[in-house]
Amino acid sequence: MDLYLLLFLLFPCVSSKPNVIIFIADDLGYGDLGCYGNTSVRTPNIDSIAREGVKMTQHLTAASTCTPSRSAFLTGRYPVRTGMAATGLMRVNTWPYSSCGLPSSEVTFAEQTKKAGYMNGFIGKWHLGLHKDTLGDFEHHPLNQGFDYFYGLIGTNLDDFGHETKVITSQRPYWYGELFSIWAVTAVSLWCLYRANYIRVFSFVVFVFIWSVPVTFVYILFENYTLLSSFIHRNYDLVEQPIRLAGLSQRLVNEGLEFIQNATAAEKPFLLVMSWVHMHVFLRTAKEFEGRSKFGRYGDALEELDWSVGKILKAVRKYGLEDNTLVYFTSDNGGHLEIGTDGGYNGILKGGKTHGSPDGGIRVPGMIKWPSVLNEGKVIDEPTSLMDIYNLISTAVGVELPSDRQIDGRDILPLLKGDVSVSPHEFMFHYCGNRLKAARYRPRDGSKTWKLVTHEPDLIPGSKVCTFVCSCNFDVALTTPKLYDMTSDLGESNPIDANSNTYKEISSIILQAIDNHKNSVEPVETQFTWKKLAPKLTWQPCCNGRFPFKCLCTDPKYPE
Ligand SMILES: *[C@@H]1O[C@H](CO)[C@@H](O)[C@H](O)[C@H]1NC(C)=O
Secondary structure (H helix, E strand, C coil): CHHHHHHHHHHHHHHCCCEEEEEEECCCCCCCCHHHCCCCCCCHHHHHHHHCCEEEEEEECCCCCHHHHHHHHHHCCCHHHHCCCCCCCCCCCCCCCCCCCCCCCCCCHHHHHHHCCCEEEEEEECCCCCCCCCCCCCCCCHHHCCCCEEEEECCCCCHHHHCCCCHHHHCCCCHHHHHHHHHHHHHHHHHHHHHHCCHHHHHHHHHHHHHHHHHHHHHHHHHCHHHHHCCEEECCEEEEECCCCCCHHHHHHHHHHHHHHHHHHCCCCEEEEEECCCCCCCCCCCHHHCCCCCCHHHHHHHHHHHHHHHHHHHHHHHCCCHHHEEEEEEECCCCCHHHHHHCCCCCCCCCCCCCCCCHHHCEEEEEEECCCCCCCCEEEEEEEECCHHHHHHHHHHCCCCCCCCCCCCCCCHHHHHCCCCCCCCCEEEEEECCEEEEEEECCCCCCCCEEEEEEECCCCCCCCCCCCCCCHHHCEEEEEEEEEECCCCCCCCCCCCCCCHHHHHHHHHHHHHHHHHHHHCCCCCCCCCHHHHCCCHHHCCCCCCCCCCCCCECCCCCCC
Protein backbone atom coordinates (compact mmCIF):
# COMPACT_ATOMS: atom_id res chain seq x y z
CA MET A 1 0.00 0.00 0.00
CA ASP A 2 2.73 2.39 0.99
CA LEU A 3 4.57 1.64 -2.21
CA TYR A 4 1.52 2.54 -4.29
CA LEU A 5 1.14 5.74 -2.37
CA LEU A 6 4.78 6.54 -2.95
CA LEU A 7 4.49 5.83 -6.67
CA PHE A 8 1.36 7.89 -6.85
CA LEU A 9 3.10 10.79 -5.17
CA LEU A 10 6.25 10.45 -7.25
CA PHE A 11 4.66 9.89 -10.62
CA PRO A 12 3.51 13.41 -11.34
CA CYS A 13 6.93 14.81 -10.42
CA VAL A 14 8.92 12.34 -12.44
CA SER A 15 6.82 12.47 -15.54
CA SER A 16 5.80 16.10 -15.45
CA LYS A 17 7.16 18.12 -18.29
CA PRO A 18 9.61 20.89 -17.49
CA ASN A 19 8.66 24.49 -18.04
CA VAL A 20 11.04 26.48 -20.19
CA ILE A 21 11.82 30.15 -19.67
CA ILE A 22 14.11 31.92 -22.08
CA PHE A 23 15.56 35.33 -21.40
CA ILE A 24 17.15 36.84 -24.47
CA ALA A 25 18.68 40.28 -24.14
CA ASP A 26 19.43 42.57 -27.06
CA ASP A 27 23.03 43.63 -27.81
CA LEU A 28 24.24 42.67 -24.33
CA GLY A 29 28.04 42.26 -24.37
CA TYR A 30 30.21 39.41 -23.13
CA GLY A 31 31.71 41.65 -20.43
CA ASP A 32 28.52 43.27 -19.19
CA LEU A 33 27.55 40.88 -16.39
CA GLY A 34 28.88 40.27 -12.93
CA CYS A 35 29.00 36.51 -13.57
CA TYR A 36 31.20 37.15 -16.63
CA GLY A 37 33.77 39.01 -14.60
CA ASN A 38 32.40 42.53 -14.53
CA THR A 39 33.15 43.83 -11.07
CA SER A 40 31.43 47.19 -11.35
CA VAL A 41 27.89 46.42 -12.54
CA ARG A 42 25.11 45.08 -10.36
CA THR A 43 23.38 42.10 -11.96
CA PRO A 44 22.65 39.81 -8.98
CA ASN A 45 19.50 38.23 -10.44
CA ILE A 46 21.06 37.37 -13.78
CA ASP A 47 24.19 36.16 -11.97
CA SER A 48 22.05 33.82 -9.88
CA ILE A 49 21.25 31.78 -13.01
CA ALA A 50 24.98 31.12 -13.49
CA ARG A 51 25.50 30.41 -9.80
CA GLU A 52 22.59 27.98 -9.57
CA GLY A 53 23.20 26.42 -12.96
CA VAL A 54 25.71 26.11 -15.76
CA LYS A 55 27.66 28.97 -17.29
CA MET A 56 28.99 28.66 -20.83
CA THR A 57 32.01 30.84 -21.58
CA GLN A 58 32.23 30.09 -25.29
CA HIS A 59 28.59 30.49 -26.24
CA LEU A 60 28.14 31.63 -29.84
CA THR A 61 25.42 33.20 -31.92
CA ALA A 62 24.99 32.37 -35.60
CA ALA A 63 25.26 36.03 -36.64
CA SER A 64 26.36 39.36 -35.19
CA THR A 65 23.02 41.12 -35.77
CA CYS A 66 19.51 40.59 -34.46
CA THR A 67 17.34 39.25 -37.28
CA PRO A 68 19.59 36.44 -38.54
CA SER A 69 20.82 35.54 -35.06
CA ARG A 70 17.27 35.27 -33.72
CA SER A 71 16.13 33.23 -36.71
CA ALA A 72 18.91 30.71 -36.06
CA PHE A 73 18.09 30.64 -32.37
CA LEU A 74 14.42 29.83 -32.97
CA THR A 75 15.05 27.23 -35.66
CA GLY A 76 18.40 25.69 -34.70
CA ARG A 77 19.60 26.33 -38.24
CA TYR A 78 22.21 28.61 -39.80
CA PRO A 79 20.48 31.57 -41.48
CA VAL A 80 21.92 30.51 -44.88
CA ARG A 81 19.68 27.46 -44.71
CA THR A 82 16.47 29.37 -44.01
CA GLY A 83 16.77 32.42 -46.28
CA MET A 84 17.49 34.67 -43.29
CA ALA A 85 21.07 35.46 -44.33
CA ALA A 86 21.40 38.75 -46.18
CA THR A 87 22.80 38.74 -49.67
CA GLY A 88 23.52 42.47 -49.70
CA LEU A 89 24.02 45.46 -47.45
CA MET A 90 20.88 45.30 -45.31
CA ARG A 91 21.21 42.47 -42.79
CA VAL A 92 18.20 43.10 -40.58
CA ASN A 93 14.50 43.54 -41.14
CA THR A 94 14.44 47.32 -40.97
CA TRP A 95 10.72 47.93 -41.58
CA PRO A 96 8.28 45.90 -39.50
CA TYR A 97 5.72 46.04 -42.30
CA SER A 98 7.96 44.79 -45.09
CA SER A 99 7.44 41.27 -46.41
CA CYS A 100 10.80 39.92 -45.18
CA GLY A 101 10.49 37.42 -42.35
CA LEU A 102 11.10 33.96 -40.96
CA PRO A 103 9.42 31.52 -43.38
CA SER A 104 6.54 29.70 -41.74
CA SER A 105 7.84 26.45 -43.22
CA GLU A 106 10.60 26.57 -40.59
CA VAL A 107 9.91 24.60 -37.43
CA THR A 108 10.63 26.84 -34.43
CA PHE A 109 11.30 25.48 -30.96
CA ALA A 110 7.84 26.74 -30.05
CA GLU A 111 6.38 24.46 -32.71
CA GLN A 112 8.41 21.69 -31.13
CA THR A 113 7.02 22.26 -27.62
CA LYS A 114 3.53 22.66 -29.13
CA LYS A 115 3.75 19.01 -30.22
CA ALA A 116 4.19 18.15 -26.53
CA GLY A 117 1.10 20.12 -25.52
CA TYR A 118 2.86 23.21 -24.23
CA MET A 119 1.41 26.66 -23.84
CA ASN A 120 3.83 29.04 -25.56
CA GLY A 121 4.26 32.75 -24.92
CA PHE A 122 6.47 35.32 -26.62
CA ILE A 123 6.89 38.66 -24.85
CA GLY A 124 9.08 41.46 -26.21
CA LYS A 125 11.06 42.03 -29.35
CA TRP A 126 10.33 39.75 -32.32
CA HIS A 127 12.15 41.30 -35.31
CA LEU A 128 11.36 38.37 -37.62
CA GLY A 129 8.64 39.84 -39.82
CA LEU A 130 4.87 40.24 -39.92
CA HIS A 131 3.04 39.72 -43.24
CA LYS A 132 4.23 37.90 -46.34
CA ASP A 133 1.99 38.34 -49.38
CA THR A 134 -1.00 40.35 -48.26
CA LEU A 135 -1.93 42.72 -45.50
CA GLY A 136 -3.32 40.62 -42.69
CA ASP A 137 -1.87 37.22 -43.63
CA PHE A 138 0.37 37.39 -40.50
CA GLU A 139 2.55 34.72 -42.09
CA HIS A 140 5.68 35.72 -40.14
CA HIS A 141 3.87 36.69 -36.92
CA PRO A 142 4.80 34.86 -33.67
CA LEU A 143 1.30 33.33 -33.47
CA ASN A 144 1.99 31.68 -36.82
CA GLN A 145 5.35 30.34 -35.61
CA GLY A 146 4.20 28.23 -32.69
CA PHE A 147 3.32 30.81 -30.04
CA ASP A 148 -0.10 31.06 -28.38
CA TYR A 149 0.38 34.49 -26.92
CA PHE A 150 2.31 37.52 -28.10
CA TYR A 151 2.86 40.93 -26.60
CA GLY A 152 5.60 43.13 -27.94
CA LEU A 153 7.41 44.71 -30.82
CA ILE A 154 7.19 43.23 -34.30
CA GLY A 155 10.27 45.23 -35.26
CA THR A 156 13.15 46.50 -33.19
CA ASN A 157 13.79 49.23 -30.69
CA LEU A 158 15.77 52.13 -32.12
CA ASP A 159 17.38 55.35 -30.96
CA ASP A 160 14.69 57.26 -32.86
CA PHE A 161 12.05 56.01 -30.42
CA GLY A 162 13.72 58.10 -27.73
CA HIS A 163 12.90 61.21 -29.78
CA GLU A 164 16.38 62.58 -29.25
CA THR A 165 18.42 61.17 -32.10
CA LYS A 166 17.55 59.88 -35.53
CA VAL A 167 19.82 56.93 -35.90
CA ILE A 168 19.84 56.50 -39.63
CA THR A 169 19.72 60.07 -40.78
CA SER A 170 22.34 60.96 -38.18
CA GLN A 171 24.68 58.66 -40.08
CA ARG A 172 24.18 60.91 -43.12
CA PRO A 173 24.26 64.34 -41.55
CA TYR A 174 24.39 65.97 -44.99
CA TRP A 175 21.10 64.52 -46.13
CA TYR A 176 19.52 67.94 -45.92
CA GLY A 177 22.28 69.41 -48.12
CA GLU A 178 22.13 66.51 -50.54
CA LEU A 179 18.40 66.80 -50.94
CA PHE A 180 18.54 70.55 -51.19
CA SER A 181 21.20 70.35 -53.92
CA ILE A 182 19.13 67.89 -55.90
CA TRP A 183 16.05 70.04 -55.72
CA ALA A 184 18.05 73.21 -56.41
CA VAL A 185 19.58 71.67 -59.51
CA THR A 186 16.12 70.61 -60.56
CA ALA A 187 14.75 74.11 -60.09
CA VAL A 188 17.63 75.78 -61.94
CA SER A 189 17.34 73.30 -64.76
CA LEU A 190 13.63 73.87 -65.01
CA TRP A 191 14.31 77.56 -65.25
CA CYS A 192 16.84 76.99 -68.06
CA LEU A 193 14.37 74.79 -69.81
CA TYR A 194 11.76 77.48 -69.57
CA ARG A 195 14.15 80.09 -71.01
CA ALA A 196 15.81 78.05 -73.73
CA ASN A 197 13.21 75.52 -74.65
CA TYR A 198 16.12 73.13 -75.13
CA ILE A 199 15.60 69.40 -75.41
CA ARG A 200 18.91 68.33 -73.81
CA VAL A 201 18.28 70.38 -70.70
CA PHE A 202 14.85 68.91 -70.59
CA SER A 203 16.28 65.37 -70.51
CA PHE A 204 18.68 66.39 -67.77
CA VAL A 205 15.88 67.73 -65.63
CA VAL A 206 13.87 64.62 -66.14
CA PHE A 207 16.90 62.55 -65.15
CA VAL A 208 17.54 64.55 -61.98
CA PHE A 209 13.90 64.54 -61.11
CA ILE A 210 13.60 60.79 -61.47
CA TRP A 211 16.50 60.36 -59.05
CA SER A 212 15.27 62.85 -56.56
CA VAL A 213 11.95 61.11 -56.03
CA PRO A 214 13.23 57.87 -54.44
CA VAL A 215 15.89 59.78 -52.52
CA THR A 216 13.27 62.09 -51.05
CA PHE A 217 11.02 59.14 -50.32
CA VAL A 218 13.72 57.25 -48.44
CA TYR A 219 14.63 60.40 -46.56
CA ILE A 220 11.05 60.99 -45.47
CA LEU A 221 10.77 57.36 -44.33
CA PHE A 222 13.84 57.50 -42.14
CA GLU A 223 12.94 60.90 -40.75
CA ASN A 224 9.61 59.43 -39.64
CA TYR A 225 10.88 56.13 -38.30
CA THR A 226 9.06 56.54 -35.00
CA LEU A 227 5.68 57.24 -36.59
CA LEU A 228 6.17 54.31 -38.96
CA SER A 229 7.73 51.65 -36.76
CA SER A 230 7.13 52.31 -33.08
CA PHE A 231 4.20 50.15 -32.01
CA ILE A 232 3.20 47.24 -29.83
CA HIS A 233 0.91 44.35 -30.68
CA ARG A 234 -0.99 42.09 -28.35
CA ASN A 235 -1.51 38.98 -30.44
CA TYR A 236 -2.80 40.40 -33.75
CA ASP A 237 -4.02 43.69 -32.33
CA LEU A 238 -2.18 46.96 -32.45
CA VAL A 239 -2.44 48.25 -28.87
CA GLU A 240 0.13 51.00 -28.49
CA GLN A 241 1.55 53.58 -30.87
CA PRO A 242 4.09 55.03 -30.49
CA ILE A 243 5.78 52.90 -27.82
CA ARG A 244 6.19 54.51 -24.40
CA LEU A 245 9.70 53.35 -23.63
CA ALA A 246 9.65 54.44 -20.00
CA GLY A 247 7.89 51.61 -18.18
CA LEU A 248 8.14 49.19 -21.10
CA SER A 249 10.26 46.74 -19.08
CA GLN A 250 7.60 46.81 -16.35
CA ARG A 251 4.87 46.06 -18.89
CA LEU A 252 6.90 43.19 -20.36
CA VAL A 253 7.42 41.80 -16.86
CA ASN A 254 3.73 42.10 -16.10
CA GLU A 255 2.83 40.27 -19.31
CA GLY A 256 5.34 37.53 -18.45
CA LEU A 257 3.93 37.14 -14.93
CA GLU A 258 0.37 36.95 -16.23
CA PHE A 259 1.40 34.35 -18.75
CA ILE A 260 2.97 32.15 -16.05
CA GLN A 261 -0.13 32.59 -13.90
CA ASN A 262 -2.44 31.60 -16.78
CA ALA A 263 -0.36 28.57 -17.74
CA THR A 264 -0.24 27.47 -14.11
CA ALA A 265 -3.98 27.95 -13.72
CA ALA A 266 -4.54 25.93 -16.91
CA GLU A 267 -2.21 23.24 -15.47
CA LYS A 268 -0.20 23.25 -18.64
CA PRO A 269 3.56 23.08 -19.06
CA PHE A 270 4.75 26.27 -20.66
CA LEU A 271 7.44 27.84 -22.80
CA LEU A 272 7.93 31.52 -22.15
CA VAL A 273 10.32 33.65 -24.20
CA MET A 274 11.13 36.99 -22.59
CA SER A 275 12.81 38.81 -25.44
CA TRP A 276 13.95 41.99 -23.71
CA VAL A 277 14.11 45.30 -25.49
CA HIS A 278 17.16 46.21 -23.38
CA MET A 279 20.15 46.72 -24.10
CA HIS A 280 19.37 48.13 -27.54
CA VAL A 281 19.30 51.90 -27.80
CA PHE A 282 17.17 53.89 -27.06
CA LEU A 283 17.90 53.02 -23.43
CA ARG A 284 14.95 54.49 -21.59
CA THR A 285 14.08 53.09 -18.17
CA ALA A 286 11.38 53.69 -15.60
CA LYS A 287 11.98 56.71 -13.35
CA GLU A 288 13.22 54.67 -10.42
CA PHE A 289 16.15 53.30 -12.47
CA GLU A 290 17.31 56.64 -13.85
CA GLY A 291 20.76 57.56 -12.59
CA ARG A 292 21.03 54.46 -10.41
CA SER A 293 24.11 52.90 -11.96
CA LYS A 294 27.67 54.04 -12.50
CA PHE A 295 27.38 53.68 -16.26
CA GLY A 296 24.87 56.24 -17.44
CA ARG A 297 21.72 55.17 -19.20
CA TYR A 298 23.37 51.94 -20.34
CA GLY A 299 24.05 50.89 -16.75
CA ASP A 300 20.57 52.03 -15.66
CA ALA A 301 18.99 49.88 -18.37
CA LEU A 302 21.19 46.95 -17.32
CA GLU A 303 19.99 47.25 -13.73
CA GLU A 304 16.40 47.42 -14.94
CA LEU A 305 17.01 44.33 -17.06
CA ASP A 306 18.39 42.54 -14.00
CA TRP A 307 15.37 43.63 -11.94
CA SER A 308 13.06 42.31 -14.70
CA VAL A 309 14.76 38.91 -14.74
CA GLY A 310 14.53 38.83 -10.94
CA LYS A 311 10.76 39.41 -11.01
CA ILE A 312 10.19 36.44 -13.31
CA LEU A 313 12.53 34.17 -11.32
CA LYS A 314 10.71 35.10 -8.16
CA ALA A 315 7.35 34.18 -9.66
CA VAL A 316 8.74 30.78 -10.69
CA ARG A 317 9.74 30.19 -7.08
CA LYS A 318 6.42 31.47 -5.80
CA TYR A 319 4.49 28.94 -7.87
CA GLY A 320 6.84 26.19 -6.68
CA LEU A 321 8.01 25.54 -10.23
CA GLU A 322 11.70 26.20 -9.72
CA ASP A 323 12.94 22.61 -9.63
CA ASN A 324 11.51 21.54 -12.93
CA THR A 325 11.89 24.78 -14.88
CA LEU A 326 14.67 25.17 -17.38
CA VAL A 327 15.81 28.79 -17.29
CA TYR A 328 18.14 30.06 -19.98
CA PHE A 329 19.71 33.47 -20.36
CA THR A 330 21.54 34.84 -23.40
CA SER A 331 21.96 37.78 -25.78
CA ASP A 332 21.27 37.91 -29.54
CA ASN A 333 24.69 39.39 -30.34
CA GLY A 334 27.53 41.32 -28.72
CA GLY A 335 27.72 44.95 -27.67
CA HIS A 336 27.54 47.71 -30.28
CA LEU A 337 30.97 49.35 -30.04
CA GLU A 338 30.30 52.08 -32.59
CA ILE A 339 27.83 53.85 -30.33
CA GLY A 340 30.28 54.11 -27.44
CA THR A 341 29.08 54.02 -23.85
CA ASP A 342 25.49 53.33 -24.95
CA GLY A 343 26.62 50.19 -26.68
CA GLY A 344 27.73 47.69 -24.08
CA TYR A 345 31.01 46.11 -23.22
CA ASN A 346 32.50 43.00 -24.82
CA GLY A 347 35.29 42.66 -22.28
CA ILE A 348 38.51 41.21 -23.61
CA LEU A 349 36.95 40.14 -26.91
CA LYS A 350 37.78 41.79 -30.23
CA GLY A 351 35.04 43.52 -32.24
CA GLY A 352 31.30 43.73 -31.65
CA LYS A 353 27.81 43.77 -33.10
CA THR A 354 27.68 43.74 -36.94
CA HIS A 355 31.39 42.85 -37.26
CA GLY A 356 31.68 39.76 -39.41
CA SER A 357 34.37 37.53 -37.96
CA PRO A 358 35.67 38.60 -34.52
CA ASP A 359 34.24 37.03 -31.36
CA GLY A 360 32.94 40.29 -29.84
CA GLY A 361 29.89 40.22 -32.12
CA ILE A 362 29.03 36.56 -31.67
CA ARG A 363 30.32 35.37 -28.29
CA VAL A 364 27.71 36.16 -25.67
CA PRO A 365 26.69 35.25 -22.14
CA GLY A 366 24.86 31.93 -21.92
CA MET A 367 23.63 30.31 -18.69
CA ILE A 368 21.22 27.47 -18.00
CA LYS A 369 19.61 26.61 -14.71
CA TRP A 370 17.50 23.49 -14.38
CA PRO A 371 17.76 22.30 -10.77
CA SER A 372 16.20 18.86 -11.20
CA VAL A 373 18.68 17.96 -13.95
CA LEU A 374 21.80 20.16 -13.80
CA ASN A 375 24.30 20.73 -11.03
CA GLU A 376 24.95 24.12 -9.58
CA GLY A 377 27.90 26.30 -10.43
CA LYS A 378 29.32 24.36 -13.37
CA VAL A 379 31.38 26.31 -15.92
CA ILE A 380 31.74 25.04 -19.49
CA ASP A 381 34.51 26.50 -21.63
CA GLU A 382 33.77 24.31 -24.64
CA PRO A 383 32.21 25.92 -27.75
CA THR A 384 28.42 25.86 -27.67
CA SER A 385 25.84 27.63 -29.81
CA LEU A 386 22.54 29.41 -29.22
CA MET A 387 21.23 26.97 -31.83
CA ASP A 388 21.85 24.12 -29.35
CA ILE A 389 18.95 25.40 -27.25
CA TYR A 390 16.67 24.13 -30.00
CA ASN A 391 17.91 20.58 -29.40
CA LEU A 392 17.93 21.03 -25.63
CA ILE A 393 14.30 22.17 -25.55
CA SER A 394 13.24 19.36 -27.89
CA THR A 395 14.93 16.79 -25.65
CA ALA A 396 13.59 18.35 -22.46
CA VAL A 397 9.98 18.21 -23.65
CA GLY A 398 10.44 14.81 -25.33
CA VAL A 399 9.89 15.71 -28.98
CA GLU A 400 12.05 14.40 -31.81
CA LEU A 401 13.96 16.79 -34.04
CA PRO A 402 12.48 17.41 -37.49
CA SER A 403 14.02 14.77 -39.75
CA ASP A 404 13.42 16.44 -43.10
CA ARG A 405 15.99 19.20 -42.67
CA GLN A 406 19.48 19.93 -41.43
CA ILE A 407 19.53 21.07 -37.80
CA ASP A 408 22.79 22.81 -36.88
CA GLY A 409 22.21 22.78 -33.13
CA ARG A 410 23.72 19.85 -31.22
CA ASP A 411 22.72 17.92 -28.13
CA ILE A 412 24.64 19.65 -25.34
CA LEU A 413 22.78 17.99 -22.48
CA PRO A 414 25.55 15.44 -21.79
CA LEU A 415 28.06 18.30 -21.76
CA LEU A 416 25.88 20.36 -19.41
CA LYS A 417 25.48 17.38 -17.09
CA GLY A 418 29.18 16.63 -17.14
CA ASP A 419 28.76 13.20 -18.75
CA VAL A 420 31.12 14.22 -21.56
CA SER A 421 33.79 16.89 -21.57
CA VAL A 422 34.15 17.73 -25.26
CA SER A 423 31.76 19.93 -27.22
CA PRO A 424 29.54 18.12 -29.72
CA HIS A 425 30.55 20.80 -32.25
CA GLU A 426 33.69 19.80 -34.08
CA PHE A 427 33.28 22.78 -36.40
CA MET A 428 31.30 26.01 -36.21
CA PHE A 429 30.89 28.53 -38.99
CA HIS A 430 30.84 32.28 -38.54
CA TYR A 431 28.89 34.27 -41.08
CA CYS A 432 28.23 37.85 -41.99
CA GLY A 433 25.04 37.77 -44.06
CA ASN A 434 25.37 34.82 -46.42
CA ARG A 435 29.15 35.06 -46.55
CA LEU A 436 31.40 32.90 -44.41
CA LYS A 437 34.08 34.89 -42.59
CA ALA A 438 35.61 32.48 -40.09
CA ALA A 439 35.29 28.96 -38.71
CA ARG A 440 35.98 27.27 -35.40
CA TYR A 441 37.51 23.87 -34.86
CA ARG A 442 37.41 21.84 -31.68
CA PRO A 443 39.50 18.71 -32.27
CA ARG A 444 38.02 15.61 -30.63
CA ASP A 445 41.14 15.20 -28.49
CA GLY A 446 43.24 17.71 -26.59
CA SER A 447 41.73 20.82 -25.18
CA LYS A 448 42.30 23.64 -27.66
CA THR A 449 39.73 25.39 -29.81
CA TRP A 450 41.02 26.96 -33.03
CA LYS A 451 39.53 29.72 -35.11
CA LEU A 452 40.47 30.45 -38.69
CA VAL A 453 39.60 33.94 -39.89
CA THR A 454 39.35 34.43 -43.65
CA HIS A 455 37.93 37.98 -43.67
CA GLU A 456 38.25 40.95 -41.35
CA PRO A 457 35.90 43.92 -41.01
CA ASP A 458 36.86 47.10 -42.82
CA LEU A 459 37.59 49.19 -39.73
CA ILE A 460 38.29 52.92 -39.70
CA PRO A 461 42.11 53.02 -40.01
CA GLY A 462 43.76 53.26 -36.61
CA SER A 463 40.56 52.39 -34.75
CA LYS A 464 38.74 49.26 -33.59
CA VAL A 465 35.38 50.17 -35.06
CA CYS A 466 33.52 50.93 -38.29
CA THR A 467 31.52 54.14 -38.80
CA PHE A 468 28.15 53.02 -37.47
CA VAL A 469 27.92 49.39 -38.49
CA CYS A 470 30.39 47.15 -40.30
CA SER A 471 29.15 45.95 -43.64
CA CYS A 472 30.16 42.49 -44.77
CA ASN A 473 30.26 43.84 -48.32
CA PHE A 474 33.44 45.76 -47.56
CA ASP A 475 35.20 43.14 -45.46
CA VAL A 476 38.86 42.61 -46.18
CA ALA A 477 39.63 39.15 -47.59
CA LEU A 478 42.89 37.90 -46.07
CA THR A 479 45.32 36.39 -48.56
CA THR A 480 46.63 34.24 -45.72
CA PRO A 481 43.80 33.48 -43.29
CA LYS A 482 44.66 34.07 -39.63
CA LEU A 483 44.60 31.21 -37.16
CA TYR A 484 43.98 31.83 -33.46
CA ASP A 485 44.09 29.58 -30.43
CA MET A 486 40.81 30.61 -28.79
CA THR A 487 41.73 28.76 -25.60
CA SER A 488 44.59 31.07 -24.68
CA ASP A 489 44.04 34.06 -26.99
CA LEU A 490 40.47 35.24 -26.35
CA GLY A 491 41.17 38.68 -27.76
CA GLU A 492 42.35 37.27 -31.13
CA SER A 493 45.57 39.24 -30.93
CA ASN A 494 48.30 36.62 -31.55
CA PRO A 495 47.77 34.78 -34.81
CA ILE A 496 49.66 31.51 -35.12
CA ASP A 497 52.75 31.79 -37.34
CA ALA A 498 51.55 30.95 -40.84
CA ASN A 499 54.77 29.07 -41.57
CA SER A 500 54.44 26.75 -38.61
CA ASN A 501 53.40 23.13 -38.94
CA THR A 502 50.52 23.74 -36.56
CA TYR A 503 49.15 26.42 -38.91
CA LYS A 504 49.46 24.20 -41.96
CA GLU A 505 47.88 21.22 -40.31
CA ILE A 506 45.01 23.00 -38.55
CA SER A 507 44.16 25.48 -41.30
CA SER A 508 43.92 22.78 -43.94
CA ILE A 509 41.52 20.79 -41.74
CA ILE A 510 39.37 23.88 -41.24
CA LEU A 511 39.42 24.89 -44.91
CA GLN A 512 38.29 21.40 -45.82
CA ALA A 513 35.46 21.62 -43.26
CA ILE A 514 34.41 24.98 -44.72
CA ASP A 515 34.22 23.35 -48.15
CA ASN A 516 32.13 20.47 -46.84
CA HIS A 517 29.86 22.84 -44.99
CA LYS A 518 29.32 25.04 -48.05
CA ASN A 519 28.42 21.95 -50.05
CA SER A 520 25.86 20.99 -47.43
CA VAL A 521 23.95 24.27 -47.83
CA GLU A 522 21.05 23.88 -50.21
CA PRO A 523 19.92 26.91 -52.20
CA VAL A 524 16.95 28.64 -50.62
CA GLU A 525 14.78 31.65 -51.42
CA THR A 526 16.33 34.65 -49.70
CA GLN A 527 14.22 36.95 -47.55
CA PHE A 528 16.66 39.77 -48.19
CA THR A 529 15.76 41.03 -51.64
CA TRP A 530 15.16 44.78 -51.92
CA LYS A 531 11.60 44.02 -52.87
CA LYS A 532 10.97 42.06 -49.68
CA LEU A 533 12.89 44.50 -47.49
CA ALA A 534 11.15 47.61 -48.80
CA PRO A 535 8.48 49.11 -46.55
CA LYS A 536 4.98 48.59 -47.85
CA LEU A 537 3.13 51.73 -46.93
CA THR A 538 -0.27 50.16 -47.54
CA TRP A 539 0.60 47.65 -44.79
CA GLN A 540 1.52 50.40 -42.38
CA PRO A 541 -0.15 49.79 -39.01
CA CYS A 542 -2.00 52.83 -37.74
CA CYS A 543 -4.20 52.81 -34.65
CA ASN A 544 -7.08 54.70 -36.17
CA GLY A 545 -6.65 53.26 -39.66
CA ARG A 546 -6.09 56.67 -41.23
CA PHE A 547 -2.34 56.67 -41.77
CA PRO A 548 -0.47 59.03 -41.48
CA PHE A 549 -2.88 61.06 -39.36
CA LYS A 550 -2.92 60.69 -35.60
CA CYS A 551 -1.65 57.12 -35.41
CA LEU A 552 -1.73 57.34 -31.65
CA CYS A 553 -3.07 54.96 -29.05
CA THR A 554 -2.48 53.86 -25.52
CA ASP A 555 -3.17 50.32 -24.40
CA PRO A 556 -6.25 50.53 -22.11
CA LYS A 557 -4.63 47.80 -20.02
CA TYR A 558 -1.75 50.18 -19.25
CA PRO A 559 -3.26 53.64 -19.24
CA GLU A 560 -0.42 55.24 -17.29
C1 LIG B 1 31.32 46.66 -16.70
O1 LIG B 1 30.27 47.00 -17.60
C2 LIG B 1 30.19 48.38 -17.88
C3 LIG B 1 28.89 48.62 -18.63
O2 LIG B 1 28.89 48.08 -19.92
C4 LIG B 1 31.44 48.81 -18.59
O3 LIG B 1 31.37 50.17 -18.93
C5 LIG B 1 32.65 48.54 -17.69
O4 LIG B 1 33.83 48.84 -18.37
C6 LIG B 1 32.67 47.09 -17.21
N1 LIG B 1 33.67 46.99 -16.17
C7 LIG B 1 34.45 45.93 -15.96
C8 LIG B 1 35.37 46.02 -14.81
O5 LIG B 1 34.45 44.96 -16.68
